[in-house]
Amino acid sequence: MNRRAAPRAGSSKPLHAVVSAGPTREYVDPVRYLSNESSGRMGFAIAAALARRGVEVTLIAGPVVLATPAGVQRIDVVSAREMHAAVRKAFGKADALIMAAAVADWRPARKLAGKWRKKDGGNTNARLDLTRNPDILASVARSKGERLVMGFALETGDGERRAQSKLRRKNLDCIVLNDESALNATRSSVTILGRDGSRRELARRSKEDIAEVLAEWVIDKVRATSAHRAG
Ligand code: CTP
Numbered sequence: 001m002n003r004r005a006a007p008r009a010g011s012s013k014p015l016h017a018v019v020s021a022g023p024t025r026e027y028v029d030p031v032r033y034l035s036n037e038s039s040g041r042m043g044f045a046i047a048a049a050l051a052r053r054g055v056e057v058t059l060i061a062g063p064v065v066l067a068t069p070a071g072v073q074r075i076d077v078v079s080a081r082e083m084h085a086a087v088r089k090a091f092g093k094a095d096a097l098i099m100a101a102a103v104a105d106w107r108p109a110r111k112l113a114g115k116w117r118k119k120d121g122g123n124t125n126a127r128l129d130l131t132r133n134p135d136i137l138a139s140v141a142r143s144k145g146e147r148l149v150m151g152f153a154l155e156t157g158d159g160e161r162r163a164q165s166k167l168r169r170k171n172l173d174c175i176v177l178n179d180e181s182a183l184n185a186t187r188s189s190v191t192i193l194g195r196d197g198s199r200r201e202l203a204r205r206s207k208e209d210i211a212e213v214l215a216e217w218v219i220d221k222v223r224a225t226s227a228h229r230a231g
Helices: 041-052 080-091 136-141 159-169 207-230
Strands: 016-021 026-029 032-034 056-061 072-076 096-099 106-108 130-132 148-154 174-178 187-194 199-206
Touching: 016 041, 016 080, 026 106, 032 106, 041 056, 041 072, 041 207, 056 080, 080 096, 080 136, 096 136, 096 207, 136 148, 148 159, 148 207, 159 174, 159 187, 174 207, 187 207, 199 207
Parallel strands: 016 056, 016 096, 056 072, 096 148, 148 174
Antiparallel strands: 026 032, 106 130, 174 187, 187 199
């Protein structure tokens, strides 16, 4: 494997990728939160695979229990809004964004300063007001220019059609479709859908194997774009 920095075509600067991983946590009160089952394994494996190929990687991680891959700069965040700010800042100087995080779509409208007590609800039912979190991927990809953006879609039912529509709606170069069996699992089946019409299925592969393929895909695309610009 090529362990030297992967230069952009026509430039000696190494390629720089931002990878997001893991869940976000949206606090209800100081001790309770809304979150999801994401382990962060896919994003961490992609960060590791890119770094092994000489890519400069900024890994923006939600709360996970994984070790930082060698050679990767890690920024820890908790909430979707913190992740949004960190992704926006890091992507400003990067060539590619791989948005593998499972961002919570909603957050409590208010975070209570003290513990939410039983007596604060009704006898048998209580309500939690929620506010929409920003769609980090869509908002960053809107002004991406020629930089590469890869999104993920966890779908049930007619997943491919939905993923294709997300690819266009969020202005992505590629979307990686998986199903709920991927959550917190070591193996996964994914379909990689490119904006260029490409389609590749990887069935029941380890997340590390999938990460290798995705890392190659990202590097090839970024190099092709910069070669096109240079030539
Ligand atoms: N994403 C994001 N910000 C959000 C929600 C999702 O950046 N607030 C990113 C994820 O990191 C992932 C992709 O968008 O790359 C997933 O998009 P989407 O499927 O729209 O998220 P869901 O919440 O699963 O969508 P829906 O409930 O509409 O199916």
